[in-house]
Amino acid sequence: MNHYLAPVELEKAYRLINHGPTALVSSQYQGIEDVMSASWVCGLEFKPAKLTVVLDKAAYTRQLIEKSHQFVIQVPTARQAQMVHYLGTHTRYDEPDKLETSGVELFRLPEIPVPLVTDCAAWLYCELIPLEQNQNEHDLFIGEIKAAWADSRVFRDGRWVFEEVSEEWRSLHYIAGKRFYTTGPALDVE
Template sequence: MAIQSVPLEKAYRLLNHGPTVLVSAKHQSTENVMAASWACALEFSPAKVTVVLDKMAFTRSLVEQSGWFALQVPVAQQAQMVVDVGSESLKDHPNKLNEFGVRLFYQDGFQTPLVDGCVAWLLCKLIPEPHNQETHDLFIGEVVSAWADDRVFKDGHWQFDNVPIELKTLHYIAGGQFYVIGQGLKVNKGP
């Protein structure tokens, strides 16, 4: 596996299929990761994303304080870890990352932690929108860099038909129930 850079104008493709994401952030020496189901691409250029971060989420405070966050796309082999980090707050469970086997890494030149084992990562600078954040828990980020696992994302497109289930993305429903991305369906372009 190699982590390849994804052009920012194609970064929306990393989220366009609606996966559950992991949100990571760091302020000073405190790192955290949480799960989020409500994340999506917002704009092509400059590339922007949205994510809903509840007021109770400890990660939210790290995003607000640092002005940075990362969205990453986890896969089926990480499903239990996704549930675990999404169910426990760092505020109440200070050793949660170690206990749940979360391995973090950093890309050169950036201070936001990324979660190892995912298949895509979008590093975002927070665009402060106090009304949206307070009223709707909606955070907007400008994507400043994006990467993907070249086993699963090549030439600007996901390759899910050619990978084992362990490398397919997760889609959360409720109550611990996920689905993984299914088979592709290609149709001709319309008129």
């Protein structure tokens, strides 16, 4: 158990993804787990807290979510980049042992029916708000954020403190190919 894992108020949960990081999506249905990477994760509403995620029909994780209506969005760190890339470019449909090969480690939290990815910076547990047209025509899924946590070394008092920790804690921002950008310096306006 990560002793730095701390709850985040739901009304501030959007801040965990507001800077546009690449995310990991985990889900589970009938004992089968999967994790995929997703660039297209975005805030949708402050209260009740909601987000969107685009899940391609080729993604094994997608059908777990369609069946279970539950998923976790996590914010991985620079030190996990290789794993994030692997999880985003391989599918459990072709590689049943994808999770083992990727090196991803999962953990559980009480009352949360979805496994979470170890060593991420933040986690948002979501329940699907099913909207057939969006899902079928646009691969677009809406989740209501029901619980959120962050590693208090890098997010505390409702804000990221990237500038106080080493660069390996920075979020990832995927572009294409094998390239990510990491989150850079803070810039405060007047």
